[in-house]
Amino acid sequence: xxxxxxxxxxxxxxxxxxxxxxxxxxxxxxxxxxxxxxxxxxxxxxxxxxxxxxxxxxxxxxxxxxxxxxxxxxxxxxxxxxxxxxxxxxxxxxxxxxxxxxxxxxxxxxxxxxxxxxxxxxxxxxxxxxxxxxxxxxxxxxxxxxxxxxxxxxxxxxxxxxxxxxxxxxxxxxxxxxxxxxxxxxxxxxxxxxxxxxxxxxxxxxxxxxxxxxxxxxxxxxxxxxxxxxxxxxxxxxxxxxxxxxxxxxxxxxxxxxxxxxxxxxxxxxxxxxxxxxxxxxxxxxxxxxxxxxxxxxx
DNA sequence: TTATTCGGAAATTAAAAACA
DNA sequence: GTTTTTAATTTCCGAATAAT
Numbered sequence: 044x045x046x047x048x049x050x051x052x053x054x055x056x057x058x059x060x061x062x063x064x065x066x067x068x069x070x071x072x073x074x075x076x077x078x079x080x081x082x083x084x085x086x087x088x089x090x091x092x093x094x095x096x097x098x099x100x101x102x103x104x105x106x107x108x109x110x111x112x113x114x115x116x117x118x119x120x121x122x123x124x125x126x127x128x129x130x131x132x133x134x135x136x137x138x139x140x141x142x143x144x145x146x147x148x149x150x151x152x153x154x155x156x157x158x159x160x161x162x163x164x165x166x167x168x169x170x171x172x173x174x175x176x177x178x179x180x181x182x183x184x185x186x187x188x189x190x191x192x193x194x195x196x197x198x199x200x201x202x203x204x205x206x207x208x209x210x211x212x213x214x215x216x217x218x219x220x221x222x223x224x225x226x227x228x229x230x231x232x233x234x235x236x237x238x239x240x241x242x243x244x245x246x247x248x249x250x251x252x253x254x255x256x257x258x259x260x261x262x263x264x265x266x267x268x269x270x271x272x273x274x275x276x277x278x279x280x281x282x283x284x285x286x287x288x289x290x291x292x293x294x295x296x297x298x299x300x301x302x303x304x305x306x307x308x309x310x311x312x313x314x315x316x317x318x319x320x321x322x323x324x325x326x327x328x329x330x331x332x333x334x335x336x337x338x339x340x341x342x
Numbered sequence: 343t344t345a346t347t348c349g350g351a352a353a354t355t356a357a358a359a360a361c362a
Numbered sequence: 363g364t365t366t367t368t369a370a371t372t373t374c375c376g377a378a379t380a381a382t
Contacts, residue, residue, distance in 0.1 A: 048372080048373045048374070049373075049374095050372095050373095051372090051373095052372080052373060052374080056373085056374085057372085057373080057374095059374095060373080060374060060375090061373095061374065061375095062373075062374050062375085063373080063374085085371080085372080086370080086371060086372085087370080087371085088369085088370055088371045088372080089368085089369065089370060089371085090368060090369040090370065091369080091370075
């Protein structure tokens with residue numbers, strides 16, 4: 044009945060949800076004096092992962108949240124802690140993007156434990172996956188503690204649910220908030236049963252954040268937790284990597300680096316070091332530069 | 343009145359599962 | 363291998379709302 048859909052609508056028509064004629068500049072843009080661009084990168088269509096994945100995830104989160112709502116007697120005493128579900132809009136897309144950028148621009152060489160493409164793919168579904176959500180909140184908590192990291196402020200958009208003040212200590216507040224969010228949401232699902240690489244990274248970031256905040260006992264706890272999870276995932280056995288090497292070399296490489304990261308951190312950032320305040324980022328950079336084989340640190 | 347916004351139906355696409 | 367089923371993404375219709 045109607046005209047056939049154009050294969051690609053321009054950015055403005057897409058936003059406005061109006062029919063685009065697909066030429067440049069399109070009629071709508073010309074009419075409203077907008078510059079007609081086609082910059083948006085189309086998402087991959089079609090199912091991702093196993094078919095039942097989403098439905099099972101939804102079931103699981105529903106089960107967990109109803110369960111935790113019952114179990115939770117109110118840890119902080121405030122209404123906000125009635126559930127272990129993620130706090131809506133705590134972690135904005137802008138903040139997340141800024142943190143991911145900062146991580147890969149400044150921290151990645153010292154911690155090559157994330158793979159950018161995978162991370163960005165995963166990030167799109169963080170609302171559906173608690174494991175991913177925790178990884179991202181802990182990553183942001185860690186990144187926003189770093190010297191030189193400025194959080195995206197209210198200048199651009201006005202949606203700033205936890206408005207990070209651009210002054211001293213502002214990032215510490217944000218970091219603490221995100222760290223607590225990670226820990227809280229983590230209680231809502233069983234990340235120990237079959238530890239994923241992401242939950243390992245989450246523990247590692249929790250370690251790093253606590254360390255940065257001078258909470259050394261808890262830092263140590265999370266580092267040990269990460270190590271324990273790594274052993275549970277048999278990351279100390281070379282044989283365990285063989286299956287990944289053939290199927291998913293990116294994942295295998297990540298596992299190897301992560302294991303080394305843990306190994307080096309645990310060995311060279313012992314309790315004695317906790318007594319002194321030092322920038323974990325700088326320290327690890329130095330340590331890893333010396334102790335990590337190039338083949339592993341490379342990329 | 344016309345212009346704009348946006349919920350959501352329909353179409354499109356691609357991966358997973360089923361089949362031969 | 364090919365076909366079917368299913369899920370994710372896209373376009374854009376048309377009702378609701380805002381502007382004039």
